[in-house]
Amino acid sequence: MLDIKLIREKTKEVEAALLKRMDKKDLDLKKILKLDEERRELLPKLEELQAERNKSSKTKPDAKTIEKMKKLGKEIKDLETKVLKVETDFTEALAALPNIPAEDVVAGDKENNKVIKSFKDQIEFDFEVKNHVDIATDLNIIDYPRAAKMSGAGFWVYVGDGALLEWALLNYFVDFHRSHPEYKFMIPPFLLSEKSAYISGHLPKFREDLFWTEEGKLCLNATSEMMLGNYHREEILAEEDLPLKYFAFSTCFRREAGAYRTEERGMVRGHQFNKIEMFHFTKPDDSWSAFDELLSYAEQLVEGLDLHYNTVQLAARDCSAAMAKTVDLEVWIPSMGGYKEVSSVSNALDYQARRGDVRFKDTDGKNKFVHTLNASGLATSRILPAILEQNQQSDGTVLVPKVLQKYMGKKVIGK
């Protein structure tokens, strides 16, 4: 949610910035400003009537006044209905606007994404590479057919060393974050209410991509960002408590309806995967340095595994709507001849905080919105294929990344 005052005062600048991520035909600030004006025209009228009523309600009025107030009551109700309608339309239109892209975020879509850093190079294999599905199946560490039997397509079972590898990754991530004691470890519920999903910004847009329970209208979380963003909802945080830094484990559930493509077979896109997510609540002045920290931590995690990846700064349209800036880490998947996102580092500025009403009391005694940031740290489901494929050997075995060996108790899978 953007600040209407900003739109009022800097209409031109806001419009120019938003056009980096929107088509001109979809952007109608005039309409929003008109609703805002309408609202501010009606409100004083309503309030004047209410003030009049309040005056007579302090003590018991005489019969004549009661008659008068009856009439007034009706007027108030009519006007209230009008105001409510305008307010609803206004809020809806305002909430539909995406965040203002940060200055260094370029306009346009994916094609304008830019690799800003590379770690290691693509590996030259002197044998024919296998894709991770074949590797895992041959090693009998991931069972796709039986998962499909039990749950349908888009699921898998980690078996034996596969389960160990998954567990090792999670341990590696958790231990990494624990080495930064200011980060608090959390395991949130995996189901959340419709309201929470709305506030996290995943509704209304992603309704079809979420799993829903029939009763109680809960959805399965698609990323723990949904939970973390709601954690301090409607709170006024103490300034000295900021920044608040969290990392959370959750299993994530996504319908991925219609998203399946051959090259995204196996684990690259499934209905269920495990992820650790970092999340910050910061003072406005600190959010960009927090962004750098999150990015650096995410990069360190991938680099620790010794995997080739790129850091990619996303163009405006490729960032999700709530974010002012997003940088992705994309790990190389040899069989795809391409790269897949393993972490997304984003700064929402005050956009999410406005929605969720998360504030802090500043030194001047005023309540201000915090800034929120999030970054995966990391999702296992794309790291695991990258490990299998990048570390595969000609004999079908897979080398275990050094940092995982102590958790796995072995150096090679398949021997």
Added chain:
RNA sequence: GGAGAGGUGGCAGAGUGGUUGAAUGCGGCACCCUGCUAAGGUGUUACUCCGUUUAUUCGGGGUCGAGGGUUCGAAUCCCUCCCUCUCCGCCA
């Protein structure tokens, strides 16, 4: 799943239809007093919206879990929902 109780300011806790945004206590803050530690006194202490002001300010509206209703008037009465607690049942 059944039965009951309850949700009021940072916290505790009054208030059951009319100057109650809310007594009182604790905590916080400011000032004063007191020669240490401590204690005391006075004042102040929710959020939000609209208008006003360069700003401090000031005027007004709304908010007592959420939404709706009754009424001239609702924290207070009614309905729906959410949450918490207690007891019973069921149970991986």
